[in-house]
Amino acid sequence: MATRRDELANAATDYALEHGLIGLSLRPLAEALGTSDRMLLYHFRDKDDLLATILSTTSERSVGSLRELPAARDLRHAVLDLWRAVTTGPQQRCQRLYVEAAALGLFGREPYATAVRASNADWVSGVAAHFRRVGLSPAAARQVTLVVDATFMGLQLDQPLDSAAVQRRAVRDLADAVAARWGGRDQSGSA
Amino acid sequence: MATRRDELANAATDYALEHGLIGLSLRPLAEALGTSDRMLLYHFRDKDDLLATILSTTSERSVGSLRELPAARDLRHAVLDLWRAVTTGPQQRCQRLYVEAAALGLFGREPYATAVRASNADWVSGVAAHFRRVGLSPAAARQVTLVVDATFMGLQLDQPLDSAAVQRRAVRDLADAVAARWGGRDQSGSA
DNA sequence: TCCTGGATGTAGCGAACGCTACACTGAACG
DNA sequence: CGTTCAGTGTAGCGTTCGCTACATCCAGGA
Numbered sequence A, B: 001m002a003t004r005r006d007e008l009a010n011a012a013t014d015y016a017l018e019h020g021l022i023g024l025s026l027r028p029l030a031e032a033l034g035t036s037d038r039m040l041l042y043h044f045r046d047k048d049d050l051l052a053t054i055l056s057t058t059s060e061r062s063v064g065s066l067r068e069l070p071a072a073r074d075l076r077h078a079v080l081d082l083w084r085a086v087t088t089g090p091q092q093r094c095q096r097l098y099v100e101a102a103a104l105g106l107f108g109r110e111p112y113a114t115a116v117r118a119s120n121a122d123w124v125s126g127v128a129a130h131f132r133r134v135g136l137s138p139a140a141a142r143q144v145t146l147v148v149d150a151t152f153m154g155l156q157l158d159q160p161l162d163s164a165a166v167q168r169r170a171v172r173d174l175a176d177a178v179a180a181r182w183g184g185r186d187q188s189g190s191a
Numbered sequence C: 001t002c003c004t005g006g007a008t009g010t011a012g013c014g015a016a017c018g019c020t021a022c023a024c025t026g027a028a029c030g
Numbered sequence D: 001c002g003t004t005c006a007g008t009g010t011a012g013c014g015t016t017c018g019c020t021a022c023a024t025c026c027a028g029g030a
Helices: A004-019 A025-031 A037-043 A047-066 A075-087 A089-107 A112-132 A138-157 A164-182 B002-018 B026-032 B037-043 B045-065 B075-087 B093-103 B110-131 B138-157 B165-181
Strands: none
Touching: A004 A025, A004 A037, A004 A047, A004 A089, A025 B002, A047 A089, A047 A112, A075 A089, A075 A112, A075 A138, A075 A164, A075 B165, A089 A112, A089 A138, A089 B093, A089 B138, A112 A138, A138 A164, A138 B093, A138 B138, A138 B165, A164 B138, A164 B165, B002 B026, B002 B037, B002 B045, B002 B093, B026 B037, B045 B093, B045 B110, B075 B093, B075 B110, B075 B138, B093 B110, B093 B138, B110 B138, B138 B165
16 A cells, blocks of 8 residues: 555655756645645655655656657667657656756755766666667667767757757657667677 | 956856856855845846846857867767867856756746746857858758757766766767768768 | 554744845045 | 945845644554
8 A cells, every 4th residue: 555655755746747846845845735844744854855755756757657668660760769758748747857856966966966866877777778679789779878868858958948840850860860870770889 | 347247247157157056045155256145136136137147147158169169170070079168178067057057947947947048049059150160051050959969968967977988988979970960071980 | 441653733943045224435526 | 515326234124944842633452
């Protein structure tokens, strides 16, 4: 059974996905959740603990949704599929929150820096697995992941600035470029 | 002559480049600048005005440094040169601050969203001009800019997570991929 | 029945925040 | 000399913040 803490963690995560992490204040959050700040601090040691829990919950959801991605026909489609996965449905907001957390971690702020570091490893290996499914070697998959993931992050940073069509165009360009560089079928990249 | 306001704007920008925007509080900032919060609010209408000024100052510095970029031999080198420009010297911190501001704008927070929107146009056209100098058509330059800029943003988001060597490798991969997609002249394999 | 211990509510502390009221200085100007 | 005004300092307002002290409630075991 889901403990009260888990319920609150999930609800708080939903709230954070909507409103972001930065202005997050215990009292408005608690009110939106139908409880009190007192209860949040009872179930979570302090605000940082709550934030870390939210980020870890978000990360679990993201990586979980990765596993539901079907194998793609080739590398080009793998890139396109991944973009669609991270920009549709609830996953979109998870990515946005992750980008926000990563930006907070840029200046070493805790608990963001640690939480981002923790979730990044899982995410990267999940994405790499997705690319390995089209025949890339582990090394090549890692390289593709690094480039593609960074580009996607950057595109999501610019999401309020560009139209969706412009972004789709950029993703197609990236998919073409990546396919041209790493080939559709197995090509072990040099280390 | 530089007015007192300009002096404060520059000093505040330096401080923000160091400490980030998010926790930025008037009193510690003023103390670091040898003045008082009262004075900051005298020279700048309110905190948002100060923040907008900081962001616009940062943007001017970034775009200005773009203009000093010499023309590259080919598209591949144009990508590599741009990476070096945005990751060395004081420019690195400007990028980091821009990424932070863009992340804040992700959730529509003001004045970040507006300021980022304002500076993005200048930045993108500057980068596109850099790519046009290696013979790309305006349309192609715009597409390359979109992809490369997004990737660089993403890489900078991950800067605390990856080693510099790993990031350089990703940039070389991106340069190869972009050169393969849009053709430059010279495109060789990995170094 | 009493006791225990997790869960919850009320109230408030101390600190930091953005911002403002107000008095003062000193140089410029007629 | 008197006025003016940009610039500065002091003090504090009102609010919100994370967090805590403390009382209460309620279900389950002895």
